[in-house]
Amino acid sequence: MPGTTATDLPSFPFPELNDNPFDPLAYQERLPEQGPITRVALPTGGWAWLLTQLADVREVLRSPAFSADIMKPGFPLLRPLPAQRDARDRAGVFIRMDPPEHGRYRRMLTPEFMIKSVRRLEPLIQRTVEGFLDDMIAAGPPADLVASFALPVPSLVICHLLGVPYDDHDFFQSRSRVLLSNTTSVADAQAAADELQDYLSRLVTAKERDGGDDLLGRLVAHRLRDGQLTHDEAIGMALLLLVAGHETTANMIGLSTLVLLRHREQFEALGVDPGRAPALVEELLRYLTIVRSGLPRIAVEDAVVGGQQIRAGEGVIALLPAANRDEAVFVDADRFDVDRGGQHHVAFGFGVHQCIGQPLARTELRIALAALAQRLPTLRLAVPPDEVAVRPSFIHGLQKLPVTW
Numbered sequence: 372m373p374g375t376t377a378t379d380l381p382s383f384p385f386p387e388l389n390d391n392p393f394d395p396l397a398y399q400e401r402l403p404e405q406g407p408i409t410r411v412a413l414p415t416g417g418w419a420w421l422l423t424q425l426a427d428v429r430e431v432l433r434s435p436a437f438s439a440d441i442m443k444p445g446f447p448l449l450r451p452l453p454a455q456r457d458a459r460d461r462a463g464v465f466i467r468m469d470p471p472e473h474g475r476y477r478r479m480l481t482p483e484f485m486i487k488s489v490r491r492l493e494p495l496i497q498r499t500v501e502g503f504l505d506d507m508i509a510a511g512p513p514a515d516l517v518a519s520f521a522l523p524v525p526s527l528v529i530c531h532l533l534g535v536p537y538d539d540h541d542f543f544q545s546r547s548r549v550l551l552s553n554t555t556s557v558a559d560a561q562a563a564a565d566e567l568q569d570y571l572s573r574l575v576t577a578k579e580r581d582g583g584d585d586l587l588g589r590l591v592a593h594r595l596r597d598g599q600l601t602h603d604e605a606i607g608m609a610l611l612l613l614v615a616g617h618e619t620t621a622n623m624i625g626l627s628t629l630v631l632l633r634h635r636e637q638f639e640a641l642g643v644d645p646g647r648a649p650a651l652v653e654e655l656l657r658y659l660t661i662v663r664s665g666l667p668r669i670a671v672e673d674a675v676v677g678g679q680q681i682r683a684g685e686g687v688i689a690l691l692p693a694a695n696r697d698e699a700v701f702v703d704a705d706r707f708d709v710d711r712g713g714q715h716h717v718a719f720g721f722g723v724h725q726c727i728g729q730p731l732a733r734t735e736l737r738i739a740l741a742a743l744a745q746r747l748p749t750l751r752l753a754v755p756p757d758e759v760a761v762r763p764s765f766i767h768g769l770q771k772l773p774v775t776w
């Protein structure tokens with residue numbers, strides 16, 4: 372772009388996106404006045420178009436003119452790629468692939484995440500939720516709701532689904548946290564990825580030997596044995612599910628509880644009528660939009676988005692939290708409003724990469740929040756609200772949530 376260098380542009384990601392649990396758009400006050408599509412400087416050098424309106428975000432995420440392949444030169448990276456990468460780093464990680472390659476892997480998992488498959492997991496989710504609540508209540512107040520409830524529930528569920536021993540959760544939780552943290556160095560991120568890959572490699576080998584009635588066991592039995600999938604591809608798919616599957620939902624449970632404690636009438640109403648959970652969860656997903664730094668893509672052909680010409684080779688960032696507060700779509704968008712029917716949100720992304728785990732995430736959230744409201748109607752914060760700290764991460768979440776009852 373002639374005349375402007377990346378250093379003249381506002382630096383992305385904006386700290387306010389991560390610092391503010393309920394006001395992700397506070398960054399706007401710092402920006403020079405610009406339109407809905409602006410350019411931002413990236414921490415890895417260069418710049419990208421920042422898309423903030425729902426229609427533009429949807430258009431880019433569904434358009435074949437934009438690629439999710441981080442290896443494409445000029446891809447808008449928020450953290451540099453390690454210099455040395457082996458083929459194992461990419462195999463099976465379909466979130467970074469484009470069609471038709473992407474669809475080959477995704478289709479192998481589709482049956483596992485269909486609504487009817489997730490429905491079969493409901494009794495396990497309910498038992499898990501009640502079990503961690505029993506333990507927390509037995510230990511007595513105060514408690515850190517993140518450590519005692521928000522994190523272990525999705526972690527145990529994803530372990531059960533995949534066939535990963537829950538006893539190892541400390542190991543993979545700490546490594547995925549390193550991977551997702553926005554303060555992690557390239558070397559530390561690579562080391563964490565290596566350790567997770569080694570761990571999952573041993574697990575896939577064990578499934579090849581012993582079988583298993585779980586997602587990984589089925590992948591090995593139906594896809595790896597007949598040559599549709601390699602050992603490394605199975606590792607990549609498992610890694611993606613393990614990392615994407617627990618920290619996201621865990622962060623949503625913690626943050627959602629905080630929102631409900633601020634909107635006590637909603638919490639109390641949920642305790643009386645768990646049937647309110649689906650609408651509540653939808654609005655929480657929109658309002659919190661935990662994938663705060665947005666979804667990066669690169670244009671592979673020239674395109675016009677929201678009237679803006681975007682050239683092949685230019686990067687874009689679909690800023691989900693901004694799109695989910697687009698006033699043109701969501702009236703009084705900064706207000707938490709359970710009755711708005713906010714189904715059109717993009718908290719799970721949009722297009723071919725739209726979250727495959729969303730039926731599971733929704734189910735976990737509904738069951739966890741309803742049980743919390745029913746069993747602990749007097750739940751409240753054990754510290755002043757401004758002492759509740761957020762975690763430095765590409766996925767928005769709380770460090771701790773000190774509560775009492």
Ligand code: HEM
Nearest residue numbers: 465466615616619620623662718719720724726727728732
């Ligand atoms: C509330 C919780 C969750 C949120 C907010 C969330 C959000 C997202 C978003 C925004 C994307 C799109 C990424 C992109 O387009 O680049 C995505 C993709 C994905 N999510 Fe989730 N997710 C959640 C829970 C889960 C769970 C529970 C699982 C698995 C068990 C999961 C697995 C995945 C996978 C595998 C992808 C890649 C899909 C593809 O590329 O086709 N997510 N998620």
